[in-house]
Amino acid sequence: MRAEIGEQPAALRRVLEEELPAIRRLAEVCRTRDVRLLFLAARGTSDNAAVYAKYLFEIVAGIPAALAAPSVYTLYGARVRLPHALAIGVSQSGEAADALEVLRAARADGYLTACITNEESSSMAMAVEHALFCRAGPERSLPATKTYTTSMAVAAALCACFAQNDALLDELRLLPEAMDAVLASDAALAPRVERYRYLEECVVLSRGVNHCTALEASLKMAETSYVRAHPFGAADFLHGPIAVVEEGYPCLVFAPSGQAFATVLELITLLQERHAELIIVSDEDAALERATTPIRAPRVPELLSPIVAAVAAQLFAYHLALVKGRDPDHPRGLKKITHTL
């Protein structure tokens, strides 16, 4: 897992170079066919990449995005009508059975289908018209890391090409360097995670486009350390669930600079008043100085920050697993491919 976390800057550079022609072709098809809806089918970590894609397409391209509920197809045998939609699956293995069924049904009904996967000869790559690849190389550790960030990068590049937003594409190319900065701070991180040897439960908080970051950080911690990590959007958390926070209650907060920062800082202030244990990932001093455990992140454009924040989340989960004596590469109860139908 640690080796694959470290491969991400290279994987990101590779996918942005080698996959861009295919991404541009699909974006052109989407414009020609007047795509007005993104219909995303995914599960697990890939579902978090899909949540990122939803925010990005709505904010940057102005088209609504729906996350498919696969059971609509697999249990109830329903068919959703998707004219002017792009039905797109996200699956690192390309074998997620229920997402696959959604795409097969959509294609059989004549709708535009695509996928983002790391496996070029996977069932999903075969099932859709337009397959986009992560080019992350084999992922051997069970928790997905480099396939998550490259899936997000492919989605972001597709969105940039579809919206003809060249600035976003240029900004994407600066991310590998930002990831290098996160990786360089790893040696300093390890000893600071020792403090969480007996952490059994926490909440993970973020807002806006980084909603996926809270979801994915929670999933990574649950997968590798069996910690009961529960993700919340800052707005939802303030309205009720904050009641669980008592003195010393651990809160992992992602607070990148940008439009979401003010609300997240407000939440951090409330948590500090409750004497919560604050683990804060941010590029803003105003947030970091309130943390018990500050984790400085490089400054990147907010809309792309989830791709870099993911690396910080992965490293934290990795060190937490080690300090808790777990094997992050082979967590119990986790399989690489979801076969549920």
Added chain:
Amino acid sequence: MRAEIGEQPAALRRVLEEELPAIRRLAEVCRTRDVRLLFLAARGTSDNAAVYAKYLFEIVAGIPAALAAPSVYTLYGARVRLPHALAIGVSQSGEAADALEVLRAARADGYLTACITNEESSSMAMAVEHALFCRAGPERSLPATKTYTTSMAVAAALCACFAQNDALLDELRLLPEAMDAVLASDAALAPRVERYRYLEECVVLSRGVNHCTALEASLKMAETSYVRAHPFGAADFLHGPIAVVEEGYPCLVFAPSGQAFATVLELITLLQERHAELIIVSDEDAALERATTPIRAPRVPELLSPIVAAVAAQLFAYHLALVKGRDPDHPRGLKKITHTL
């Protein structure tokens, strides 16, 4: 809260009778304007009603439904293009600030807007073209109960009228009686909840169209008892998070008969093998006989079962709050109206 839980059969009868003309008019407008997408804006309990609406519209009417991420509008100032969409807000108070902003933006851009609210003179009712009302009467307890089930009923009736599915509408009219049956079993439930006096954490599991039931049961327990109740779809839970379940770990499972039952029963079997504490709400003996605490529910059509299962969930949360010495009517940290922007 207990009084308002008891009012639900009457509230449901009333809304199905008095609101049906307005519901039919909106359904007719949707057909005339060739609505192909449901764009739902909601928060908290109402968001769970929106999740129910998503499943129902996709399964019954075959049109995709997207849950709006309000921060796309409120933080990033983006505008999502919604031609051939119905943008519909769900808010018991009609004052949920961020859902309101989504609807105002959609209407200003000329798209079709509607809402489901319990407050006829609320900001949301004023902001949209077509307001549908819950007609549940004033809701005085902070945890929403009767506004949740009537919101779902309005959504289900709208879906039935839009899809011209008269059978579904007829089945809806049988639900008040089923709710009466749940309420009649309440006296027997109270002493059985004593066992959970010191429960601090649990998972809540369901599948398919009852995904909203797990979300809402968790929220009700968290709101009224500060229990850390965490909802999962059965398919997602099997793939990883099941690792947290050790001997005696409490699992509240909703297992109504229908298409989702087989998978949920499979999950129950795995949980039983791990010697979990199983609280099971079901109309199927095959599920109930595996429970530590079986809660028999009346048999209703699966697609409508979330409306009845909600009553069982509310009663469980209510008795849990009492046995834990909490005041379910005035939970700490909870406000009736969400003002977050």
